[in-house]
Amino acid sequence: MYxxxxxxxxxxxxxxxxxxxxxxxxxxxxASLVALNVVPRYPISYFEGGVSISSEDVGRIEKKWAEDGQAIVNAVEKTAQTAGVKVKTAITRSDFVAEAIMAAARKHRCDLIVMASHGRKGIKRLLLGSETQHVLTHSSVPVLVLR
Structure with missing residues (x-):
């Protein structure tokens, strides 16, 4: 199957x-499992002209986010191994989460993407967009969405 x-x-x-x-x-x-966490880049453009933040601070913040992401996928790895599932972890940095997910699926030759839907409805979904919706509508790999 998968x-x-x-x-x-x-x-x-x-x-x-x-x-x-x-x-x-x-x-x-x-099947084997690939656990992915997408780490965003620090949104410097939001603060241009208003707040001064050094490149060292940005680097520290992005490093912390990457460490947190690694801890998240490490926890998945531990749980999967306990269940007897072969697992690989992956961290990627991108502001384009949906594209990063689809790229990871291609890179690791996955035949299914499993992801959660955060269940936004109405105007929040319209304004905020939906990474899950983007993956659903653009992925060449089947997608299982859980709520």
Whole structure:
């Protein structure tokens, strides 16, 4: 059925639910798992002209975010290994989360993407957009969305 499943996680409660489901599915199908966390870049442009922030501070903040992302995928790795699932972790830095997810699926030759939907509705969804929706509508790889 599935050979390699990409699961995206940001460490939120809903994404942890998606991780658990991805691990269960991988265990049931004999698939391996790729746990992905997308780390955003620091939004310097938001502060141009108003707040002075040094490149060292930006570097420190981005490093902290990357360390937090690594801790998140390390926790997935530990849980998957406990369930007997072969797992690889991946961290990528990008402001374009959906594109980074789809690129990771191609890079790791995944045949399924599992991700959570944050369940935004109405005007919030319209204004904020939806990374999940973008992956659903643009991915060449099947996508399983959990709520």
């Amino acid at each position: 050979q390699r499943i990409l699961v995206t996680t940001d460490g939120s409660a809903l994404s942890k639910k998606a991780v658990r489901s991805a691990i269960d599915l991988a265990a049931a199908t004999g």
